[in-house]
Amino acid sequence: MVDRPSSVAPGRPGSSVYPTSPISEGAKGIATGRDVEWEPLVDFRRNDVSENTIHGAVAWAHGNEIIHSFGGNVLCYGRSMMKPILMKAFVDVLDPELTDKQKAIACSSHNGDTEHVATAQSILTESEWGLMQCPLDVPLIQFGRQVRRPRRWFHTCSGEHAAMLRALRLMGINRAGYTLPQSEWFSLFLDVLRRLMGEPNWEPKRVAKDGCGLPTVSNTVNELSVMFAGLATEKDQDWIWKSMCKHPDLIGGFNRLDSTIIKAGNGQVLAKEGADGLLGLSVIHEDYPRGLGITIKIAHGWNSQATWYVARAVLGVLGIELRNPYPLHRQKAFIVPGVVPSELLDKLERVVTWDEWDPNSDRWLYDWRKYSNPYSGEGTHE
Secondary structure (H helix, E strand, O other): OOOOOOOOOOOOHHHHHOOOOOOOOOOOOOOOOOOOOOEEEEEEEEOOEEEEEEEEEEEEEEOOEEEEEEOOOOEEEOHHHHHHHHHHHOHHHHOOOOOHHHHHHHOOOOOOOHHHHHHHHOOOOHHHHHHOOOOOEOOOOOOOOOOOOOEHHHOOOHHHHHHHHHHHHHHOOOOOOOOOOOOHHHHHHHHHHHHHHOOOOOOOOOEEEOOOOOEEEEEEHHHHHHHHHHHHHOOOOOOHHHHHHHOHHHHOOOOOHHHHHHHHHOOOEEEEEEOOOEEEEEEEEOOEEEEEEEEEEEOOOOOHHHHHHHHHHHHHOOOOOOOOOOOOOOOEEEEOHHHOOHHHHHHHOOOOOOOOOOOOOOOOOOOHHHHOOOOOOOOOOO
16 A cells, blocks of 8 residues: 555645644634633532533623623634624615515524425525525424435525525625625625724634635624624614514524523513524613623533523523523533623522422432441441
């Protein structure tokens, strides 16, 4: 057998697009996950001993002002958390064209249920379906084994792609290559980000290909929070807020965190999940007249249960009751105080992470020492 070097080995033709080292320190001017100041957000304990500690970062923005930051101003990709903001590039042209359900599915990362697929498909004529370029996928499911044939419509981003294709046709923009950053819509999206951040000269440090094939841009958690505060400020200026609150189950689906939060908020909270551990909250609250935006970023990637506990704590101190997630298996969750501003700590103490129906099964309810056998030789024969 001839020992041939890999095509991506240094000096080989394919090496130029690959990192130079698996232990690389990263790119100049861009902090890696090793460099940022991640903090514990919640830990899962079994009879008082921490078995699982979830690190991350949290940022609170009141308008354009960061009022609380915990875990560092981490640079990340907004991914699907940005869909309500991306759709602002198309709100005017789509407003008279789409129903409220179609507008909601345009902002969604849906489970691929029957209603999700039907609503997304209804945005385009059947002759246009072949234009959609999101990947083949199967529905996200809560229970059982998935045996369906992969289809583009099952992909969690199909509603966004369909709405974008509809908008581009109405705007007279060529739909060939619509998933590329050189497509005309992308500069409109960047303009939305600059306006919401109040930074007219802002440029992303990186633009990457998202899981659905569309470009995603890098933002800090502070920037994401400022933009989500802007969603609250602009609540009545377009259809984004109304459509998402009117049809929360189209945004995610059954037992999805963002759908559950929107329903719990009764029109006062917009929530959107993003891949690899992101949750954006936009809150209408009398104490924050310029809009409140909160971003939760989990360091190790998506963990819906841990994020749910943090979201329950954050919303609870604002007077918005989000139910607990399903109970942990023989563990209890404990929130780190730094997830909320210091002036709200007294309220955090009252947002418990367990319920009366949650069995206290991480311990025996007696002192095991009291019943230990004090006679080591008992039952033996000399």
